[in-house]
Amino acid sequence: MPSMTVMSTTAIPDHVRGALTRWMIEPTPGLYVGTLSARVRDELWRVVSASIGSGAAVLVHPEANEQGYTLHTAGERRRIPLDFDGLTLVAFRPEEYTVDPRSRGDHVL
Template sequence: MLVIVVANVPPALRGRLALWLLEVRAGVYVGRLSKRNRERLWQTVIDNLGEGDAVIVTPDAKAEDGFAVRTAGANRRRPEDWDGLTLIAFHPENDAASEPDSAGGVAASGLSQ
């Protein structure tokens, strides 16, 4: 299963996500895609994010908790790996805006960039 949560993104991106995934709440998309399609969709999110932010949760058999978390955009909550467990660090508002994410977002739980 895959979960993507977006906030403050352009309507075109929300429409693109709705083509592939089920929108269970405003900005929360769930579904099941192959790894190839999942990566392509995540790249579409990154490319069309605008001023918004996004987080993706995907299965990861290598991770202790069984899933991986990546973020894109100026997100105050960032996943951090602590001895194999993914914890979410909450950064002050001015920190989140001053540290842009890389193209793939923040990697955690065994994901590599």
């Protein structure tokens, strides 16, 4: 049964954007929304994650769990999804700390 699917992308190749717009609308640049079957959704995600290069993508679709949806990511970004007792939470990947020479040795981001 088709269900609402949302995909957000950053810096993906043009041919991948073309594949996505065949099945979904793009209301703002990089945001794709559509009602897809699980088979089409999974195939699109396979294409996107295999072609991501230096870009990034996030896929959200309904799932039979406590939150009512599941989240998939591809590519490297600062926000990373974490499983916390069955709930998906988003954490920030820590940046490398550097010492500011003007400070008292405090670490700054």
